[in-house]
Amino acid sequence: MNRVRYLFSLIRSRIRIISSLFVPGYRDFVRKESVSNSVLYDDVVAWQKRQIKSMSFEDSVPRKEGGVINLKKMRAIHKKTLLEVKHKENGMWMVSADTLQQGKGISLDQAIVLMHRLRDAGFPDDALGVVSVQLEQQRHSFAIIQFAENDFWMLDNGQFSSIPVKASTLLAKRKDIIYLIGFNFFDVWNY
Numbered sequence: 001m002n003r004v005r006y007l008f009s010l011i012r013s014r015i016r017i018i019s020s021l022f023v024p025g026y027r028d029f030v031r032k033e034s035v036s037n038s039v040l041y042d043d044v045v046a047w048q049k050r051q052i053k054s055m056s057f058e059d060s061v062p063r064k065e066g067g068v069i070n071l072k073k074m075r076a077i078h079k080k081t082l083l084e085v086k087h088k089e090n091g092m093w094m095v096s097a098d099t100l101q102q103g104k105g106i107s108l109d110q111a112i113v114l115m116h117r118l119r120d121a122g123f124p125d126d127a128l129g130v131v132s133v134q135l136e137q138q139r140h141s142f143a144i145i146q147f148a149e150n151d152f153w154m155l156d157n158g159q160f161s162s163i164p165v166k167a168s169t170l171l172a173k174r175k176d177i178i179y180l181i182g183f184n185f186f187d188v189w190n191y
Helices: 003-020 041-054 071-084 096-102 107-120
Strands: 128-135 138-148 151-155 177-183
Touching: 003 071, 041 096, 041 177, 071 107, 071 151, 096 107, 107 128, 107 138, 128 151
Parallel strands: none
Antiparallel strands: 128 138, 128 177, 138 151
């Protein structure tokens, strides 16, 4: 995304967020562990194996302790990734190093890069993830930071918002979204 498109996307995102404040509706985002029946489950597990293998040099085991959610870092990493990794129909289920090398990928690949960069910045493994959803005839993915048991920060590529926003603020009001799967490097879940 170039800087001009990014600025217009920010304006559009702010308008969406403000207008969502006037829409009734609530949905919580508590993780549910039973997801083996998801249409994407096998794809996620296969990707996790490839991704972990590619991470052997940087601690490819979950960090059980430590990690801090830093909102300033979150916003900076989100912006940097949107500007560096263009949304292009290119691949699918690429490991983060391949997406960064190519500088492009679908929303899923962008979200994976975001999650990986957040992990490298010290965010806790159990808070990070990618969520894939179904919207009418298309699928879309975004990175998340689960900051509470029933809510997460959504870091999207502009489809919903170019600004990090709480799911309870924007997504909870939408009835047209089917939540397919959530995952990170080590776990799989649903909402």
